[in-house]
Each structure stands twice: as C-alpha cells, then as structure tokens.
Amino acid sequence: MININYMSRTPVYEQIIEQIENFVLVGVYKSGDKLPSVRSLSIELSINPNTIQKAYSELDRKGITSSVPGRGSFVSDNALGILKENNRSRLDELMGLLSKLVIAGVSYAEIISCVDDAFKYCTDKAE
Amino acid sequence: MININYMSRTPVYEQIIEQIENFVLVGVYKSGDKLPSVRSLSIELSINPNTIQKAYSELDRKGITSSVPGRGSFVSDNALGILKENNRSRLDELMGLLSKLVIAGVSYAEIISCVDDAFKYCTDKAE
Amino acid sequence: MININYMSRTPVYEQIIEQIENFVLVGVYKSGDKLPSVRSLSIELSINPNTIQKAYSELDRKGITSSVPGRGSFVSDNALGILKENNRSRLDELMGLLSKLVIAGVSYAEIISCVDDAFKYCTDKAE
Amino acid sequence: MININYMSRTPVYEQIIEQIENFVLVGVYKSGDKLPSVRSLSIELSINPNTIQKAYSELDRKGITSSVPGRGSFVSDNALGILKENNRSRLDELMGLLSKLVIAGVSYAEIISCVDDAFKYCTDKAE
C-alpha cells in the first residue's frame, strides 16, 4: 500500500509518515486501528526496520499514534483532529508556491483550473 | 538584497539560485546584466565563496547566466524564457499540495481566497 | 482496584507490583491475606496471565508474599517491614529530583508547599 | 564532561539530553554556543555517533538547540526559558514521589531535611 520514491530528496521515513497520515486522513486507518508491525512493514517494503521505527517514533511524537512496547502501534483517538489542524496550516506553503507561480507569469485562469481539477480528482476518488 | 534562511532544509546555494532567478523574473536583472562577483557576494552574505560558486555554476548550467572567466557572470538572452517555462512546470507541485489540502478538508472557498490573495499581493508589489 | 497505564514506560508487571505493595503499606492487604488468583486478576485487568505471574513471582522473591502452588499467594508476615525499609531507600530518588528542580530555579517555598500538600493529601485519605 | 551510566534503565541518548540540558540550565552552555560535534562527542564518550545524533535531534525538536547541516548544533535563544518551563512542570513528578514516601511512613522531618540538603548542595555548587 505504501510507495517509496528513493529518488526523492525527502527521506524515506518522512515518506512513510506522510502516507500513513494520509491513510488516517482519508479513513483507511481509524482511531484504535493497529498499524503494521515495524518488522512486517520493513519486510513488505524491503526497508531496514530502523527506518520504519524512526517513522513510527515520529508519528508517536506527533500524537498521531501511540506505540506500546510488546503490543504494537495504534492510531490515537485525536489523530484525525491533529492532522486536519496541521494540514490546514499548510496554507502558508500554498501562498509561497502561488507567489512563485504568479511571478513566473502563470495566469489566474490556469491556477483556478488547477484548483478545480484538484477538487474534482479528490471528490471523485472519495465517491 | 538576498536573504538566506539557515534553518531551512533547502541548501544555501539553492536559496541563492532561486532568489537570483526571481530577480530575473521580476525584471531586477535583465539580459546582459552582470551579477555581483562571487567574492563580493560571499562577503556581503558572509557565506563561503564555494557556495556562491556552486550557485553560479548551476545558473550557468541551466542557461540562465553565462560566466566568463575573469569577467563575471551575465544574465543570458533567453533567461526569462527559460525561467517562465521551468516555473510553469511547478503546476505539478501545486497539484500535489492542493490534493493534500483537499484531503485535509480545506474548503474550496478558502483556497480560492488564498489564490486571490496571492494575485493581489504580487500585482500590488509589481505596481 | 488496580489501574494500568499502558502509555507509561514502567512495565505493566512493575505497575502491578507497586500497586499491590501500596495496598500492603496502607493496610488494604494485611499479613496472611490472600491475593487475587493469577487467572482472576488477568481477566479483571484483561492482561496476559504471564504478566501477572511475573509480578507475583517478583513479589515472592522480594519476600512480600509467598505463593503456594495450587493454593494461591499470601502476604508475608514481615511484608510491611520490608516495604518500609525499601521505600525509605527512595530518599535517594527524591534527592535526584530535588536537585533538578533546584537547578531549574524552583524556589524553596514552592517545594515546601508541595511537601505540605503531599502530607495533607495522604493523611486526609488515611482518615 | 558527560557521564553515562550504562546500567541505568534510562537510555543513553536520554542521559546525554538531560546532561546537556543541565549544562544549559546552570549556564555552562549559553544561547548561541556550539555543542560538540556529533563525531567528536561520540569519540569522547566512545559511543556510537548515531546515539549522539539521536540525542541532538531530540534537543532540536524540543527547541533547546538548532542544528544546521554542515555547520553544527547551537543552543537556541529561548533554550533556558523552555527548560525552566519544562522542569517546573516536574512538580507533578515530585508530588508522586512524595506520596509514595509518605505512604511508606517517612516522616515530615526527614523529607524537609532532605529538601534542605538539596538546596545546600546546589547553592554550594553554584558559588
């Protein structure tokens, strides 16, 4: 289910974090669900267990999951809330990117059409 | 004129590249203009000359500038064209970011208002 | 009666030990009293019986209880004495914590008031 | 300067964190100071660089330090404030420990004398 892009500059463990977070956001993982074990996921992705461990620790730290030694890692109750709040703060990122595009001379119409596409794509997938 | 954010994960030399490219895009630098020398810029920003050199080499490689040993670095004739083309390709990046925001439940209206702000901000600054 | 905090770093079996020891200290369990059976406690807390077993074995080893196979676990005669002696050794722990607080700039008055509170709270509960 | 207790249950990397934090609290490290490099500290303590790295990352995350790749790790401006605030919240920990001691029958006088000792010890060291 998780895809890793080894060419990307974003570290593998962050790619894992992001994709798991997305699974929570779209409802694939719900509060209380158990994540795959460190070892099983490391085998599935043929990635070193330490890398998975790092991703899981970070998710714990963020409050998205809570890991219990000897039991596993579980999605927290307020995971969805945390994520929605965090991602909302990415509007800043959007502003930055938009500024660059505007400077580059991309027209208003083009960007709006892009926004429309994004909404269409995501709502289609949700249906 | 150039601001470096040492806390950012994007390397210093890329920050330099991006800001010089922006200067070209908004017309601060025009075709044929001479960039500050490696040494002077390194002193001004109190940055290692090697880092400036790396930024300038990269700009050369992209075709934005052309450096003449012993003379300096000059903005190419087709610099503006290249940049506009390159930056247009960032629409992919925009799509990626938008998808995340949509998944996070950010509303259409919010995003549109953000786009509007970006256009207002940039056109105001241009006037 | 026993509360387990799965998020805590202290292992479950130690949490069980500590709470049973506290019951002895405050007089809920007296010498000769029978502890709940491994199985019943494991069901009540929905915890693996092995974990309960480990806690009981440790209590035996400390001399707090003595288990008779097939009969159950019973609070030893000198349990209270052992515990009072053991816990007194925690004054070291107190010193360590106090040092940190002092370094962090917590005032003498604040700490004393904290001590007073602890005594009030505990004596109230005992009444 | 840093002492590691390998017998302790608290992980090595946390021991490092705590001792560095203490150095900041007592003024050995001030805002802007450079921490020893990951490698040099790993050699000095004969500990694997990864373990040091983990400690430094955590310090970064807490906002105590900020690490710049290629430059080093530096004590943040507000490090002292963060630490004082954090440690003040350890008063809860103190309450927990005190309760145990009170239950164990340690007298008020004994605890107060312990508090006095802690203050004497720390103020002596500071002079």
Add this chain to the structure above:
DNA sequence: GTGGTCTAGACCACG
C-alpha cells in the same frame, strides 16, 4: 511476537 535501543559502518549534501 512486539516496540525500543544500540553498534558498526557506510553514504550524502553541504560548507
């Protein structure tokens, strides 16, 4: 079986 910690050794981009 689980998560967590640690070592050893390597590589990378950056300065």
Add this chain to the structure above:
DNA sequence: GTGGTCTAGACCACC
C-alpha cells in the same frame, strides 16, 4: 569538517 539518512545486524524487556 558538519549534520542527516540508511543499512545490517544485534540485544533487550515485555507480552
């Protein structure tokens, strides 16, 4: 030289 990431392989306590 710096911090950061990753792999390989090991060990631990806990369940």
